[in-house]
Amino acid sequence: MKQDLRVKKTKKAIRHALLRLVDEKTFARISVSDICNEAEINRGTFYLHYTDKFDLLEKIQQELLDHLWLIVTTRMTEQINVLKDKPDKLKLFATELFHYLDQEAELFHMLLVNTVDPSFHQRLKGLIQKNMERLSHSHEDPATLHADYIMAYVTSAIVGMLQHWLTTGRSLPPEQMAQLVVKINLNGPMKMMSGE
Known part of the structure; x- marks a missing residue:
């Protein structure tokens, strides 16, 4: 249960990070590193859930x-x-x-x-x-x-x-x-x- 909640929270943070970045620049110019920095997570955490930004x-x-x-x-x-x-x-x-x-x-x-x-x-x-x-x-x-x-x-x-x-x-x-x-x-x- 705790892990599911943590996963949901991480995915929500990643989505919100993407939304904030899209307001600043085009999707083509957004990198996985940008998303991770904005979501305050490491790249390993991102790759646990998504293969790349297109998969996200x-x-x-x-x-x-x-x-x-x-x-x-x-x-x-x-x-x-x-x-x-x-x-x-x-x-x-x-x-x-x-x-x-x-x-x-x-x-x-x-x-x-x-x-x-x-x-x-x-x-x-x-x-x-x-x-x-x-x-x-x-x-x-x-x-x-x-x-x-x-x-x-x-x-x-x-x-x-x-x-x-x-x-x-x-x-x-x-x-x-x-x-x-x-x-x-x-x-x-x-x-x-x-x-x-």
Whole structure:
């Protein structure tokens, strides 16, 4: 138990060190030594947990995505089965998404705004798409619906909203952001812009 707590504390210190360094310089210019100095640990301790800075970054990303998928599947499954309307299902998903982003704002800011690894955008879009397909249960012919273009539009829009929300200091609460996502998806952006 004590060792697990010590490991968690060390990993947290390493992550916070990376976050502080990314604010000062690009990820490419950050070395393992920089991270160790900032976290006040020795290199041996770092290498107990990560092979290099890229492994650290990959593990951070995978943990965020795994936790997000756990939220939208495990925590939402019972609630989704009760909800009949797609707007309610979308709002529930969007609320959970924004709450988790709010909780891990610094890490998501590093990945979505500072774009330390551009591939994270695609991985997040893939997760959103997978969940939306799960929620829609569409039996229509995807070729007829041009579902791939629609999904690309929606996932890009959601990730764009996440980026803007993080960039502007998360000025709106998660619930309000979720409501906005639902309104835009139901009414379309042009109708929302014109105030109809």
